[in-house]
Amino acid sequence: MPSLILKPGREKSVLRRHPWIFSGAVQRVDGEIVSGGTVDVLSSKGDFLARASYSPQSQIRARVWTFDDEPVDKDFFRRQIKSAIHARDTWHLTPDTSALRLIYAESDGIPGLIVDRYADVLVLQSLTAGSEYWKETIADILLEETGLQTIYERSDVDVRELEGLSPQVGFLRGTISNSRITISEYGLKFIVDVEHGHKTGFYLDQRVNRRRVGRLARDRDVLNCFCYTGGFTVHALAGGAKSVASADSSADALALGRENVSLNGLPESEWIEADVFQLLRKFRDQNRSFDMIVLDPPKFASTVAQVEKAARGYKDINLLAFKLLRPNGILVTFSCSGGVDAYLFQKIVAGAALDAGADAQIIERLSQSPDHPVALNFPEGTYLKGLVCLKR
Numbered sequence: 061m062p063s064l065i066l067k068p069g070r071e072k073s074v075l076r077r078h079p080w081i082f083s084g085a086v087q088r089v090d091g092e093i094v095s096g097g098t099v100d101v102l103s104s105k106g107d108f109l110a111r112a113s114y115s116p117q118s119q120i121r122a123r124v125w126t127f128d129d130e131p132v133d134k135d136f137f138r139r140q141i142k143s144a145i146h147a148r149d150t151w152h153l154t155p156d157t158s159a160l161r162l163i164y165a166e167s168d169g170i171p172g173l174i175v176d177r178y179a180d181v182l183v184l185q186s187l188t189a190g191s192e193y194w195k196e197t198i199a200d201i202l203l204e205e206t207g208l209q210t211i212y213e214r215s216d217v218d219v220r221e222l223e224g225l226s227p228q229v230g231f232l233r234g235t236i237s238n239s240r241i242t243i244s245e246y247g248l249k250f251i252v253d254v255e256h257g258h259k260t261g262f263y264l265d266q267r268v269n270r271r272r273v274g275r276l277a278r279d280r281d282v283l284n285c286f287c288y289t290g291g292f293t294v295h296a297l298a299g300g301a302k303s304v305a306s307a308d309s310s311a312d313a314l315a316l317g318r319e320n321v322s323l324n325g326l327p328e329s330e331w332i333e334a335d336v337f338q339l340l341r342k343f344r345d346q347n348r349s350f351d352m353i354v355l356d357p358p359k360f361a362s363t364v365a366q367v368e369k370a371a372r373g374y375k376d377i378n379l380l381a382f383k384l385l386r387p388n389g390i391l392v393t394f395s396c397s398g399g400v401d402a403y404l405f406q407k408i409v410a411g412a413a414l415d416a417g418a419d420a421q422i423i424e425r426l427s428q429s430p431d432h433p434v435a436l437n438f439p440e441g442t443y444l445k446g447l448v449c450l451k452r
């Protein structure tokens with residue numbers, strides 16, 4: 061087995077069971093090794109620390125498969141996959157919810173691998189050289205363990221470039237004639253387009269928060285900003301909202317949103333193709349107001365360097381939202397930027413309320429749904445945070 065030897069004193073993070081080994085911590089690599097292949101990670105004194113996948117081109121030079129001296133083979137991946145699926149069976153899968161994340165990469169002990177289930181179709185995203193190396197083996201195990209026949213690959217994310225991997229999309233196993241799949245989420249139906257949709261097709265991380273919004277929306281005039289295919293819209297309408305206006309810059313997403321509303325037999329609602337930053341200003345100038353506003357923008361900061369710019373973006377939309385809210389109005393505001401932590405996000409929202417002249421309180425804190433767990437040894441798995449604020 062080839063080995064990766066760490067510099068003296070650089071074994072601390074591996075000993076704390078953090079799965080990433082940065083290039084700066086590596087003294088040298090001994091033996092023949094291929095991209096994504098398995099290496100033993102050794103301390104400078106030669107002690108075994110972990111077994112990992114090797115990413116020759118990435119700053120994250122290796123990602124740990126196991127901290128034990130055990131083989132990394134098909135049986136190993138079967139155990140990891142079974143345990144991730146079992147956790148969902150035990151805790152999250154309900155008869156009225158047919159879409160969920162089965163495998164969430166590092167948090168489920170399989171760095172670089174994301175697998176989402178949409179009814180009878182699995183969508184796989186491989187992000188690293190290591191997950192790529194084992195992809196075919198993993199695909200076989202996924203079918204064996206779920207009893208399903210179809211896996212669609214959506215490895216078309218930018219981070220693959222950092223690993224020297226090109227984008228890959230298409231059927232990995234089986235095939236279906238239509239890339240639009242109907243799923244249910246707490247009994248509500250959604251069409252998910254696994255081929256053309258964002259990410260793997262749907263924002264599963266917001267599932268529990270969509271239900272929460274549905275329960276808070278009764279008799280309210282709701283504005284759903286960055287609505288994508290209408291997830292919060294459908295839940296709000298089903299929860300008895302008086303009206304819902306939904307805005308997004310993507311015409312395709314809005315078209316699917318309309319379909320999702322009618323699929324559930326819910327009343328027609330307003331769909332607005334617009335840049336939310338401009339739309340909120342227009343509504344302010346028109347004196348339009350709402351009883352509830354949802355802000356679920358895309359990631360503004362992927363890296364720490366982008367945090368300041370991201371903070372300005374969050375402040376801007378939250379300030380405008382506070383202005384558009386009526387007294388006793390509810391703001392449900394999210395950030396999915398990993399670089400902006402919950403404390404900073406709260407400070408930004410507080411600054412926005414202050415500048416808007418709004419007196420508001422946090423009545424609930426929200427997070428990513430439980431099928432996106434955070435391993436305690438991998439805090440980087442935390443990214444989605446939300447605040448439910450009541451304007452007084």
Ligand code: SAH
Nearest residue numbers: 263286287288291308309310335336356358
């Ligand atoms: N709330 C959605 C997910 C939102 S994802 C759900 O529950 O499914 C973020 C959305 O913001 C995407 O649909 C994207 O098209 C949209 N978007 C990105 N920038 C935008 C902008 N400046 N104005 C409006 N929409 C934007």
